[in-house]
Amino acid sequence: MASEFSYDAIHARYGDGIPCPPDYSFPTHVIDRWAREQPDRPAIHWVSHDFKKERIMSYRELADASNKAAKAFQDKGLKKGDRALIQLPRVCEWFVAVLGLWRIGAVASPSTSLLVSKDLKFRAEVAKAKAFIGDHESCGRFEEISSTVGISLIFQVRTDDDGGLGAGRVDFQDALSKVPDGTKCEAPGGHNSTDLVILFFTSGTTGAPKMVLLEAEYLVGHTITGLWYQAKPGTLVLCMADLGWAKGTYGGAGAFSMGATVFLQPPPPGNFTPTHLINALHRYPIETLCAPPTIYRSLVTSSARAYLKKNPLKALRHCVGAGEPLNASVIKEWREITGNLTIRDGWGMSETVIAVGNFEGVEVSSMGKPAPFFQMGIVGHNGEELRDGEEGELAIRTDKGAGSCWIFKGYVKNGKVDKRQKSHGGKTWFCTGDRGMRDADGYYWFVGRDDDVITSSGYRIGPFEVESALKTHPAVVESAAVGSPDLSRGEVVKAFVILSDEYRDKVLGKKDKEKDLILDMQNHFKKMTAPYKVPREIEFVDTLPKTVSGKIRRIELRDLEKQRKADIVKQQKAKL
Numbered sequence: 001m002a003s004e005f006s007y008d009a010i011h012a013r014y015g016d017g018i019p020c021p022p023d024y025s026f027p028t029h030v031i032d033r034w035a036r037e038q039p040d041r042p043a044i045h046w047v048s049h050d051f052k053k054e055r056i057m058s059y060r061e062l063a064d065a066s067n068k069a070a071k072a073f074q075d076k077g078l079k080k081g082d083r084a085l086i087q088l089p090r091v092c093e094w095f096v097a098v099l100g101l102w103r104i105g106a107v108a109s110p111s112t113s114l115l116v117s118k119d120l121k122f123r124a125e126v127a128k129a130k131a132f133i134g135d136h137e138s139c140g141r142f143e144e145i146s147s148t149v150g151i152s153l154i155f156q157v158r159t160d161d162d163g164g165l166g167a168g169r170v171d172f173q174d175a176l177s178k179v180p181d182g183t184k185c186e187a188p189g190g191h192n193s194t195d196l197v198i199l200f201f202t203s204g205t206t207g208a209p210k211m212v213l214l215e216a217e218y219l220v221g222h223t224i225t226g227l228w229y230q231a232k233p234g235t236l237v238l239c240m241a242d243l244g245w246a247k248g249t250y251g252g253a254g255a256f257s258m259g260a261t262v263f264l265q266p267p268p269p270g271n272f273t274p275t276h277l278i279n280a281l282h283r284y285p286i287e288t289l290c291a292p293p294t295i296y297r298s299l300v301t302s303s304a305r306a307y308l309k310k311n312p313l314k315a316l317r318h319c320v321g322a323g324e325p326l327n328a329s330v331i332k333e334w335r336e337i338t339g340n341l342t343i344r345d346g347w348g349m350s351e352t353v354i355a356v357g358n359f360e361g362v363e364v365s366s367m368g369k370p371a372p373f374f375q376m377g378i379v380g381h382n383g384e385e386l387r388d389g390e391e392g393e394l395a396i397r398t399d400k401g402a403g404s405c406w407i408f409k410g411y412v413k414n415g416k417v418d419k420r421q422k423s424h425g426g427k428t429w430f431c432t433g434d435r436g437m438r439d440a441d442g443y444y445w446f447v448g449r450d451d452d453v454i455t456s457s458g459y460r461i462g463p464f465e466v467e468s469a470l471k472t473h474p475a476v477v478e479s480a481a482v483g484s485p486d487l488s489r490g491e492v493v494k495a496f497v498i499l500s501d502e503y504r505d506k507v508l509g510k511k512d513k514e515k516d517l518i519l520d521m522q523n524h525f526k527k528m529t530a531p532y533k534v535p536r537e538i539e540f541v542d543t544l545p546k547t548v549s550g551k552i553r554r555i556e557l558r559d560l561e562k563q564r565k566a567d568i569v570k571q572q573k574a575k576l
Contacts, residue, residue, distance in 0.1 A: 005230045006361030010372045017373045018223055020405065025191040026219045026253070027066055027099045034259045035063035038233055042261040044092050045236060048160065049266045049276075051283065057092050059259075062099070065176060069100025070185035072175035076131075076153060080105030080187045083199060084131040085124055087111040087138040087244060090266045093157040093172060094243045095252060097133050102197055102216075105187035109199040112244030113138070121145040126211050126412065127199050131155065133172070136163040193217040200246050200350040211412040212246075212350050221353035221406030224371050225254030228346060228354050229288045230318045233259040236284065240277070240291040246350035247322060251290060260288075274304040278311050285315035292323035293330065294546075296343060297471070297478055300333040301500060308337065319343045322354075324551055325367055325446040325464050327471040344368075347394075347446070349432060351408040355396055356444050366443045367436075373402040378438050379429050383422030391447055391460065394436040395422075395429035403430060435462065452554045454483035456491045461533050463554060466493055469528040470535070473521050475503040480544050480552045484537060484561040495535035496544060496557055497521075508540060 003009060021029065034043070039060035046055040057065070078084065084101055086108055088094045098108045109127045111120060120142050123129070131153040132142045139156045143166070146152065156169040165171050197216045201209040231237050237260050239251025255262045263286055268276050277295065280286065296319075298304060319334070319341050326345045335342055346357035347367045356376060358368040370376040375397035378386045386392040396403040398421060407430060410417035422429050435447035447453060447462035454461040466481035478498045483491030499507065507513045518538045525534045545556040 003230075003360040004232075005227050005359065007359055007369075007372060008361065010224075010227055010359075014372070017402070018220055020193050020217045020220045022193055023191050024193040024216050024220065025102060025186075026197070026216065027063075027103045028186065028191070030219075030256055031059065031063050031066065031099060034059040034233075034256070038259060041233060041259070043256065044095060044262045044264055045284070046090075046092050046264045047280070047284070049268045051279065053160070055092060062092075062095065064181060064183075065096045066099035066103060067183050067185050068176040068179040069096050069172075070103035071179045071183050072170075072172075073100055073106065073131075074104050074185060075175075076155075076170060078104060078106050078131060078153075080189060081107065081196070082130040083107045083109055083127045084133055085109050085111055085120065085127065085129045085142075086133045087113060087115065087120065087142070088133065088135055088157055089113055089159065090243055090264050091135075091157065091159055092264065095262075096176075097155070097157070097172070103186050105189070105191065105195055107196050107199055109201075110244045110246075110248065111201075112242045114242070115244070117141050117144040121149055122209075123201055123211075124149040124151060126201075133157065135159045136161070136166065139166055139169055191216065193220075198249065200249075202350050213409040213412065213417065214351075215409060217405045218353070218407065219253055221402060222250065222253035223257045224373070224402075224406075225250050225348075225354045226256075226258035226260065228320060228344070228357050228359060228371070229254050229258070229260070229290065230360065231255050231258040231260035231288060235260040235288060236263050236286045236315075237261065237288045238263040238265075238280065238286045238290070240289070240295055247290075247292075250322075250348065250353070272298070274298040274301070275307050278304065278308050281313050281316055282311040283314065287315050288318045288320070289316055290320045290322060293321055293326045294323075294478065296321055296326060296330050296334060300330055300337060301477065303501065305337055313338065316341065320357075321345045322348060325468075327468040329468070329472045331364065346371075347434075347444070351430075351432075352396065353402075353406050355402075355407075356394075365441075366439075366445045368444065369442050370444075371402070374406075375401040375403060376438075376444065377427075377429060378436060378444075379422065379424070379431065383424035383427075383429055383431070385425070385427070388438050388440050391435060391437045393450065394432045394434040394444065394446075396432065397427055398430050399428040449554075452482070454481065454491055454493055456483065456486070456493060457489045457532070459532050461493060465529060466495060466533055466535060469525050469533070470495060470497065470521065472528055473524045475499050475507075475517060475521065478544060480554055480557055481535060482554050482557045482561060484558075485565040492536040493533060494537040494539070494557075494561055496539050496541045498542065498544065499540055504540075514540065 042056045043059045043062040044057040101108045133155045154169045155172045157172045195216045198214040200212040237255040241247035331343045344358035348354045358364045378392040379395045410419040463481040467479045470479045480496045484494035486492040545553040
């Protein structure tokens with residue numbers, strides 16, 4: 001019997017697509033629906049980073065609180081179309097605030113907690129924001145630039161780490177407490193499925209972040225995200241994303257769409273540790289885990305394996321990966337460690353919902369197949385569709401199917417909207433900037449961001465393929481491959497590698513042993529894939545530059561290599 005989360009079951013359930021009412025509003029059509037059908041079932045299960053405090057918010061409580069937030073925003077002058085920046089840690093109030101904004105037709109612009117004042121200034125100016133919502137720390141950060149951007153309306157959410165209410169700020173919880181229970185608050189003019197609801201900013205892997213316009217109908221598409229999560233009423237879902245990332249919205253909207261429960265926990269002070277995540281999976285009946293490749297790679301290290309053996313998983317049955325492609329070796333190792341859990345990779349962007357993925361009933365391979373109702377393709381420079389096996393740009397068809405409604409409406413660039421579309425042969429495509437190919441069985445394979453592809457001696461080499469081959473060596477925890485300038489080849493493959501603890505202690509700082517390990521890695525690499533892809537240069541590093549959403553910024557490493565090679569040329573000329 002086919003699973004209810006398989007392609008066939010999804011199409012049998014929804015037919016040719018999921019309808020979107022013309023007056024669609026996520027709070028009213030999703031949250032209020034579950035508040036009627038299962039009022040006492042948890043919508044959010046919050047746990048403090050030290051596991052000492054818990055808070056459970058039911059769907060009825062979430063619906064009521066978000067109505068109160070809507071009234072509080074309205075009373076302070078916010079109205080339909082106004083934009084508000086949000087920078088909050090993982091607290092229930094993030095969802096309360098966002099849903100409250102949507103109820104009055106206002107637009108939320110989430111910001112990750114890692115952003116500093118200049119980042120907030122950039123976003124506030126580009127988004128033309130009217131308000132800011134944060135905790136004590138982020139409000140203080142924003143106030144450094146608030147007068148510059150002309151925003152005086154600042155809501156402060158009180159948290160456990162609160163430092164007191166700052167002067168001139170609106171106490172968010174106090175404002176809600178003054179609104180009577182049972183209050184209903186919606187946009188006076190009603191809602192429209194084409195109303196703007198979210199302004200995301202891209203993670204900036206190759207340049208400055210771009211503002212992404214998303215309308216209310218986009219949120220309907222997160223039903224597919226929820227199905228990819230295999231979520232349903234009673235399922236506890238943990239998405240390991242800062243709420244300021246697009247993936248944070250994926251996690252919440254996907255779970256809520258299916259009536260599931262969001263497990264929310266702030267990270268411990270300092271850097272992420274796999275033991276903290278294992279503790280959560282050991283203590284709570286979390287059934288679905290969504291995490292980026294970086295986290296899954298940390299879970300298969302020898303120290304994490306040992307800790308997991310002492311603290312077995314309580315209820316985990318389904319794992320998905322997103323953010324960047326996941327190495328096949330990690331999927332294999334995780335299956336061996338857990339006994340039966342397969343990580344189902346998926347592909348989406350700040351501009352989309354899950355558009356390609358490994359759904360139930362399909363053999364896990366590559367980044368998967370098109371998500372239900374999406375029409376995908378690999379296109380050339382002019383938008384022409386390429387044949388199977390040919391490398392090109394990964395594209396989503398926008399003149400029909402899910403791509404016509406479940407993706408962004410464009411980037412804002414110099415005051416104009418750029419949809420980044422190409423038309424050819426009667427088809428219109430959103431060109432994503434990701435390189436890939438489709439095989440004869442309909443699976444899509446990721447090559448890399450367009451700017452990240454390495455060209456060496458005429459060969460085009462995707463960094464992900466290099467990194468995946470390197471990951472099979474026991475010394476490699478994580479790596480980043482880039483093109484390094486070379487006079488004879490144009491570029492050579494250069495790999496920056498983070499070593500496992502065992503190898504780091506034995507090798508680093510010892511030139512002969514480092515040289516021997518590099519040679520061993522290169523010989524191992526040649527057994528895994530074509531020799532022309534072998535990294536001719538390998539450098540051991542402690543960290544890799546990443547965006548706030550955890551994606552590797554290969555552009556920084558490329559620029560570093562360009563500068564290094566330019567300096568060498570200057571030194572050589574100076575000696576002449």
